[in-house]
Amino acid sequence: MEKAYSFFLSLLLLHLYLLETCISKNIVINTDQSVLLALKASFTLSSSHPLTQNWSSQASVCDWIGVTCGSRHHRVIALNISNMNIFGNNIPPHLGNLSFLVSLDLSKNYLHGDIPQDLSRLNRLKVMDLGYNNFSGEIPMWFGFNSGFISKLETLSVRNNLLQGGIPKEIGNLENLKDLILFENQLTGSIPLSIFNISSLELLGLSGNQLTGSLPVDICRRLGRIKRISLVSNHLSGYIPSGLSNCTELSELSLAYNNFSGNIPPEIINLERLELLSLGGNNLQGIY
Template sequence: MEKCHNYFLIGLFLPSLLSTSLSISTTNITTDQSALLAVRAQFSIESRHILTKNWSIGFSVCDWIGVTCGSRHHRVTALNISNMDLGGLVPPQLGNLSFLVSLDMSINNFRGELPHELARLRRLRVLNLGVNNLNGDLPPWLGSFHQLQYLTLMNNSFTGLIPPSISNMSKLISLRLRYNSLRDISNEVFNISSLEIIILDRNSFAGSLPDYMCQHLQKLKLLSLSGNNLNGQIPSSFGQCSQLQKLSLSYNKFTGVVPKEIGKLTELEVLYLGQNSLEGKIFILSQDFGCPCSFKHSY
């Protein structure tokens, strides 16, 4: 009798479980499509734009232009709509693409501030919003992208500070913020040991560089800070950036003697120090000749 009772209970709950499972599966398949349709509705595009026809329920969402789906979960993992003559505000519905790993909306005409809904994209590894008309402060929630490796926001009109929360991006490899109106460099930037590329030129950064700035940047290969209002002396700790290949500090207000430690950077290929108030000369150890060579530069 007890076994019959158990089978009866299973018979009661099984249809409910199957219904719930199917509901979840259906939601998973259609969630991204609904989100992208809402995104398309927010774009400022002409009626003849290719996305108005291609992004429709007549096609599988995984076949839409610029959309890539993962084979495992069959969810949208990448969205590349760069250089497609799109405009308007950045759609907040993008935050519903919870499996998104890469988002590229560069070279368009998007404007306004970044919607906070983007903070829900916790799987992001690539975020490229460069060459648009975006403005406002860089939001603190950028630090919620713990998996992010490549952040590109260059050629926009962002203002204010680089938020200290950026230090939470412990896997960040490339940071490209050039051609904005940012004011201060958060020292937390120089604590991200995974960084290989830092491009912050053509902003309004002021103040001096911290003496310890290369202590945690052992992987740094490219550093560009040209065209700002940085002052003070160039830190001697640059000698600790042993992998540095390109260093650009021109068009600032640096003073004093060029630190001799720069001459010990054996991987250095490009050095820009022009349009500062520096003095002295640099001795670079030539790998070809194995001897100290005098390198003169017009500062």
């Protein structure tokens, strides 16, 4: 009798555990759904827009356009609604609750406002692409401010927006960053030295801004993996550092239309992988 009671109690506890797990799973999935519905509500969409009908509580969030869920937990791991003619002002803070998100692509739309601080809570995020929108304000200091914030970020693209102010030095703390793409904004000030310490960096894209200052002499001391340096159409000055010859993986060096002066470093000829060299529109001496 006592064994039967113990067996029954074990089955009951197992049932309650499974029930609790199921309820908990549904709660977190519903959280993802609520977040995306709040995002949709912040958009201005026509009645014929794909998201108007498709993003509905009547369907599983994992079946929505632009949404990818993980196979294990069925949580949203990727959101790609790029180039969908979306108008919106200020991304709602709820987006920071997509705690399993790895990739976020909102590019090529008509989104306005500041980049919300709540995105800093996406500590699994590897790709953030907000390019080709109308985001304004400054690049947030919380990028790389704390190792727990988006510490896995590999691609940060906010190209072709209306961002102003300086590039925060905290970006240098993104130790896994491969692509920093800030083309065509209105950024001012010098390039933080901390960026030249990101050893994982492969693309430094800052063309089309109003950046000033010079390049560090030991520019390639930590940039052993850098493949593309694009700084065209800024207000950079000083000498082109001969230390660029230590960027042995470099395939593109674009420094045109700045205020660089002096001689073109002959060491550049040692860049065996170099395919594109753009130095015009400066005050340089030498053959190019």
